[in-house]
Amino acid sequence: MRAGVLVFPGSNGDRDLAVAFRAAGFDVKMVWHKDSSLPDNLDIVGIPGGFSYGDYLRCGAIAAQSPICRAVADHAGRGGYVLGVCNGFQVLTETGLLPGALLRNSGLKYVCRTVGLQVATAASAFTENYSAGDTVEIPIAHHDGNYFADDDTLARLHGEDRVAFTYLDNPNGSVQDIAGILSENRRVLGMMPHPERAADPVLGGTDGKAMFHALAGTFATA
Amino acid sequence: MQEPEITPDVIANHGLTDDEYANILRILNREPTFTELGIFSAMWNEHCSYKSSKKWLRTLPTTGPQVICGPGENAGVVDIGDGQAIIFKMESHNHPSYIEPYQGAATGVGGILRDVFTMGARPIAAMNALSFGAPDHPKTRSLVHGVVAGIGGYGNAFGVPTVGGEVRFHSAYNGNCLVNAFAAGLADADKIFYSAASGVGMPVVYLGAKTGRDGVGGATMASAEFDDSIEEKRPTVQVGDPFTEKRLMEATLELMATGAVISIQDMGAAGLTCSAVEMGDKGGLGIKLTLECVPQREENMTAYEMMLSESQERMLMVLRPEKEAEARAVFEKWDLDFAIIGETIPEDRFLILHNDKVMADLPLATLSGSAPEYDRDWVPTPAAEPLGEVAQVDAIDGLRALISSPNYAAKQWVYDQYDSMVMADTIRIPGQGAGLVRVHGTDKVLAFTSDVTPRYVRANPEEGGKQAVAEAYRNLTAVGAKPLATTDNMNFGNPERPEIMGQFVGAIKGIGAACLALDMPIVSGNVSLYNETDGEAILPTPTIGAIGLLAHSDEIIGYDVREGHQALLIGETAGHLGQSALLAEVFNREEGDAPAVDLVAERRNGDFVRDNRELIRACTDLSDGGLALAAFELAEASGIGVTLDAAPCEILFGEDQARYLVACNFDQAEALMIAAGQAGVPVTCVGRFGGDCFRVNGSEAPMDELSTLYRSSFETAIG
Numbered sequence: 001m002r003a004g005v006l007v008f009p010g011s012n013g014d015r016d017l018a019v020a021f022r023a024a025g026f027d028v029k030m031v032w033h034k035d036s037s038l039p040d041n042l043d044i045v046g047i048p049g050g051f052s053y054g055d056y057l058r059c060g061a062i063a064a065q066s067p068i069c070r071a072v073a074d075h076a077g078r079g080g081y082v083l084g085v086c087n088g089f090q091v092l093t094e095t096g097l098l099p100g101a102l103l104r105n106s107g108l109k110y111v112c113r114t115v116g117l118q119v120a121t122a123a124s125a126f127t128e129n130y131s132a133g134d135t136v137e138i139p140i141a142h143h144d145g146n147y148f149a150d151d152d153t154l155a156r157l158h159g160e161d162r163v164a165f166t167y168l169d170n171p172n173g174s175v176q177d178i179a180g181i182l183s184e185n186r187r188v189l190g191m192m193p194h195p196e197r198a199a200d201p202v203l204g205g206t207d208g209k210a211m212f213h214a215l216a217g218t219f220a221t222a
Numbered sequence: 223m224q225e226p227e228i229t230p231d232v233i234a235n236h237g238l239t240d241d242e243y244a245n246i247l248r249i250l251n252r253e254p255t256f257t258e259l260g261i262f263s264a265m266w267n268e269h270c271s272y273k274s275s276k277k278w279l280r281t282l283p284t285t286g287p288q289v290i291c292g293p294g295e296n297a298g299v300v301d302i303g304d305g306q307a308i309i310f311k312m313e314s315h316n317h318p319s320y321i322e323p324y325q326g327a328a329t330g331v332g333g334i335l336r337d338v339f340t341m342g343a344r345p346i347a348a349m350n351a352l353s354f355g356a357p358d359h360p361k362t363r364s365l366v367h368g369v370v371a372g373i374g375g376y377g378n379a380f381g382v383p384t385v386g387g388e389v390r391f392h393s394a395y396n397g398n399c400l401v402n403a404f405a406a407g408l409a410d411a412d413k414i415f416y417s418a419a420s421g422v423g424m425p426v427v428y429l430g431a432k433t434g435r436d437g438v439g440g441a442t443m444a445s446a447e448f449d450d451s452i453e454e455k456r457p458t459v460q461v462g463d464p465f466t467e468k469r470l471m472e473a474t475l476e477l478m479a480t481g482a483v484i485s486i487q488d489m490g491a492a493g494l495t496c497s498a499v500e501m502g503d504k505g506g507l508g509i510k511l512t513l514e515c516v517p518q519r520e521e522n523m524t525a526y527e528m529m530l531s532e533s534q535e536r537m538l539m540v541l542r543p544e545k546e547a548e549a550r551a552v553f554e555k556w557d558l559d560f561a562i563i564g565e566t567i568p569e570d571r572f573l574i575l576h577n578d579k580v581m582a583d584l585p586l587a588t589l590s591g592s593a594p595e596y597d598r599d600w601v602p603t604p605a606a607e608p609l610g611e612v613a614q615v616d617a618i619d620g621l622r623a624l625i626s627s628p629n630y631a632a633k634q635w636v637y638d639q640y641d642s643m644v645m646a647d648t649i650r651i652p653g654q655g656a657g658l659v660r661v662h663g664t665d666k667v668l669a670f671t672s673d674v675t676p677r678y679v680r681a682n683p684e685e686g687g688k689q690a691v692a693e694a695y696r697n698l699t700a701v702g703a704k705p706l707a708t709t710d711n712m713n714f715g716n717p718e719r720p721e722i723m724g725q726f727v728g729a730i731k732g733i734g735a736a737c738l739a740l741d742m743p744i745v746s747g748n749v750s751l752y753n754e755t756d757g758e759a760i761l762p763t764p765t766i767g768a769i770g771l772l773a774h775s776d777e778i779i780g781y782d783v784r785e786g787h788q789a790l791l792i793g794e795t796a797g798h799l800g801q802s803a804l805l806a807e808v809f810n811r812e813e814g815d816a817p818a819v820d821l822v823a824e825r826r827n828g829d830f831v832r833d834n835r836e837l838i839r840a841c842t843d844l845s846d847g848g849l850a851l852a853a854f855e856l857a858e859a860s861g862i863g864v865t866l867d868a869a870p871c872e873i874l875f876g877e878d879q880a881r882y883l884v885a886c887n888f889d890q891a892e893a894l895m896i897a898a899g900q901a902g903v904p905v906t907c908v909g910r911f912g913g914d915c916f917r918v919n920g921s922e923a924p925m926d927e928l929s930t931l932y933r934s935s936f937e938t939a940i941g
Contacts, residue, residue, distance in 0.1 A: 009465070009468070009469050010379065010465050010469075012379075012380070012381025012468065012644055012645075013381075013644060013646075015645070015646075016644070016646035019646060020646075049644070050379075050381060051378075051379040051381075051464070051465060053465070054379065054463070054464070054465025054466075055465075056465070109638075109639055110371075110375075110378060110638075110639045110640075110641075111638050111639070112639070112640060112641045112642055112643065113634075113638050139643050141378070141641045141643060141644065143378075194643070196646060197643050197646050200646065202649060202660060202775045203646065203648065204649070
């Protein structure tokens, strides 16, 4: 099992994501943003939290134009798996791999706290160790996590069971409480909450661990 | 370009006294150039030279087997075993934050982070201690919003977890807020980088962001009182870019791993001047700089501007010349400037050239070593009048008054704006005593706290100074940590006033005595004086930042109270109400003496808590608001009620020191009592946890209602 974790100059959750993948049994390669190709034989690409290029212009907008993001788009186009967390979710919407956009939090302030989420679908390699309707506690930490999409897109996301997580108590104004969504082929997940920060019992919650183990299960049997 | 003429006005605008200017003439045996005058003023201002405080700072205990490097470098270095070291410091950014709250606070965070990674450490924890004016003062709300957003904006993007701090309000800060930023980093004990240059003809390299005109004269501004011309000082505040800082840190740590660095220094206050002089002086060398090589953001910058600019995210390094190509490649990888701007020279000389013209030619060691040092007049703070009669108040009413004050209400509104969990090693986030961060890849845990009670320091500087250290000691102890070392951030008014200097001297004496008795040496620190506006000084605020260590996360004392747990109070309660939170918040009286601090009892009771950690399910230190507030906070965090035994107000709200409140089950309580008897530590049962109300003296209130009040009052007042 091999995971690649992208490193932009302003990434700050890259190590955290790598640690969580490793704990689930992955061999992890760190991938520099100026590289124009991904390492061979990656099962999944992780796009970490942070402030990729300082979040200037718009969060994730400059990262979406980076050489490595073109390689990630090709990887996803070939049916590869991608997990984008926080800034990673913003990068995925900016590259167009996921629909919609992440706007400034409705409260206009940065919010860091552990929040309750509902698992909206268990039908993906990321969420299959949960059951739909499960409640999990996972930290958020962002200034721009207010998910927005037009009505047609929202209808499609729901119709195709592509909403992965919703907030129990919406912290940022996201439309329909959406916290994370899947791509059409269900192999790209973008989410604002940080499952990698809830994957170690010493730190408190471990509700995020199931995601990394589910992925490990998928690739171990693949 | 022709430099301005040196006139008495020009000298005064540089914050130099007549005597200081006369001294410059003696040293040079000629008139200084304009650039030279700027350099002297940068080196000799209070902020950089510590001229009023040095004499007293020298009296502080700074050594111990755990200390690898004490004060004098960018930050202090402490051994945490297994070949690892923790590097930390606290520093103020008060004056800039009042003038321009967002950028002032942001660059305060940036500065302290640079101090830590300059020495080879990756920052792993941050805290900040903030003091603002009265909640209803017209400026307070915007200052709080700006400062908190600035701290978050910088620290969150940089990627360091903020795990603790303080926020207080008092009308004495109406004209001067305090922003004290703390950072700690982790390094290998044998890979620490210092500032002393060595070797002649070694290249001096400029790293990081380009130099602009921002912050010119900032350190001099921060060495004066405010008056109504304050708005004109906005251009002296720097502008921060956390994205550049993050890259600078990564590049610097990568550079250090190549072996290219002989010495390195961040450019903080007084930028290029201070960093170059410091590296030369510590290495016994001269420095020659060629300013046209400095990466510049703006056109036609003068030598004066470049030498005094406080543009952020810059470092100065002395490079091993054979490693130049490797070093340059690291900075190119991170898209940062790398420019050789000078060299070390054998003679004692600070030589500044700009386009082949000599702009400054000064004796370097003298420039640094002859900074004035003052033995300022001081008068001891008069003994406080004894506290008069205090009426009894219904204990629930008293509690309500405390938890609805933004001083004692939950600070979630603040802490939610800081990323407290990035790096995925945070075990305890802010709001429950000391913050806890695991040492990455190990089982060790570091504890962080920041404390001071300015009311006490004003009433009795020496006891107040002791108390700040003692409270830090207790906060570390309450999580099970062994206190290791301390950083002090001394915020005071104008030291030229003997009564202010008396506060400073008293506080230093108390801090020194407590650090010695509790084995928490001072390893770094910062002094901020002239926190006055129109002659009104702040409360004396010597903020103590301290760290503690646990060998394993299993040793952490929890914060989890269960139904039926006994409430035990460790330590002696006499009922000291002088300068208490109850007196201030309920009666609007700030009277009486500060509580006395018995350092022997502090140490004994602290050791007792650590030695018996296995019997304790939850622990908190007693400080502001005494037993009543501590019991409420502990119960509230676990969502249950508490019943306290009947007692008068002074017992419930008194602020006697050396005390802890612990929760444990019945068997553990019994065992703890027996252990206490053997250790000679007073322990009394004061009530029990359980139910869904706060009950005392026949009154009760539902915890739900109190909890809502506690969690909403800060936002109601400030949000």
